[in-house]
Amino acid sequence: MDADVPQCEGLVRMSLSPLRQFVLGAALWLPMAFFLWAVLSSAVVWPVARATSVLLPAAWPDMVESVQQSGAVLEVTTQLATTGPDGRKGVLVLTVTPLIYAWCLALYAGLVMATPLDARGRLRQLAIGLPLLWLTTTWGAVFDVLKLLAFDAGPLGAAAVERAGWARDGVALGYQFGYLILPAVTPVALWVLQNRGFLERLVGAPVEPAGAGEGPRQTDGTSRTGERP
Secondary structure (H helix, E strand, O other): OOOOOOOOOOOOOOOOOOHHHHHHHHHHHHHHHHHHHHHHHHHHHHHHHHHHHHHHHHHHHEEEEEEEEOOEEEEEEEEEEEEOOOEEEEEEEEEEHHHHHHHHHHHHHHHHHOOOOOOOHHHHHHHHEEEEHHHHHHHHHHHHHHHHHHHHHHHHHHHHHHHOOOOOHHHHHHHHHHHHHHHHHHHHHHHHHHHHHHHHHHOOOOOOOOOOOOOOOOOOOOOOOOOOO
């Protein structure tokens, strides 16, 4: 004797939309990316330290002598002579923290890992985006040095920056651009450019059936065969 057996409600298969999958992936990967960014801070700063150690002494040899990395901090030794309270003479050493600009690396990595891509696609996007974001972090570190000299090192530093051809307004503009705009905008822009197809699937409206938007046809009082009633 056959009988229809109803399905249990708890066995109903559930499927997540692409948007929900991405949101859940971001909720997992973004905290993980920022955790690794904090734990591996010395490694995150290392490319910036190498770039600034070459760029700053080459660009301003009369103002910067060397750049050394100490953990996640850069120590910039200048050519500016100072005199301490005890009368000892020395040179001005600046401390820069590139991590305040390098958080864009963690944001971008978390977005890429949360995007539904294969392993090769993720590696390709990371290989393109991370070097560009290290350049934006280097921008922030360089203008941080100029800002410290122009605004925090007293008349001696301000005079050195002016001799190097930088106006205080230009230093302030470059610093604000590297501190407020580049770390926030660049990772999101890179991710959007590399994942336009995925974003179109997320925000795209469902395709309307052919002919659904044509509206009612105009009647001219004739039948299909062309005969009048």
